[in-house]
Amino acid sequence: MTKRRRRISDETATVLAFFLADPGKERYGREIVIETKLKSGSLYPILRRLESREILISAWEDLQGAVDDGRRPRRLYTLRGTDEAQGLLAEWRAARTSSRRSRIGGTLPA
Numbered sequence: 001m002t003k004r005r006r007r008i009s010d011e012t013a014t015v016l017a018f019f020l021a022d023p024g025k026e027r028y029g030r031e032i033v034i035e036t037k038l039k040s041g042s043l044y045p046i047l048r049r050l051e052s053r054e055i056l057i058s059a060w061e062d063l064q065g066a067v068d069d070g071r072r073p074r075r076l077y078t079l080r081g082t083d084e085a086q087g088l089l090a091e092w093r094a095a096r097t098s099s100r101r102s103r104i105g106g107t108l109p110a
Contacts, residue, residue, distance in 0.1 A: 011038055012046050013092045019056070019079040020086065028061075028074040047077055055081035055088075 008016070014036050019027065029047070033040050050056040057080045066073040079085060 007095055008088050008092050009046075010092075011042050012050070013089055014038065015043070015046050015050070016055075016085045016089050019077075020082070020089065023079045023082050026061075026076040026078050028076055030074075032077070051077070053081070053084070055079070055085050 015032065015038070018032060018036050029040065029043065032038070032047075033043055036043070038046075047056060047058070051058055056077050058075050058077045061074050061076050063073050
């Protein structure tokens with residue numbers, strides 16, 4: 001039996017698009033909140049789900065760097081599954097397009 005994949009939410013699509021804009025760059029939570037305009041209560045569960053699917057990886061930044069900057073260490077997230085992230089985003093876009101088509105009762109212009 002194949003496991004059915006759940007379609008991603010609009011918020012998850014926003015996070016994936018954010019990471020895909022610069023796939024190799026490490027990001028931290030507050031930066032993602034600011035750039036995506038998502039609330040932290042929505043963002044952190046998304047990050048955990050993407051990490052459990054091995055699309056993202058995370059690690060704590062170097063303690064000394066944080067101390068030198070006078071702040072607590074940040075958890076840094078990096079995109080690992082670029083192909084899977086692009087695939088999920090493509091599926092999300094296709095689902096949104098077909099959903100719009102069904103709501104307006106026809107096909108969308110090309």
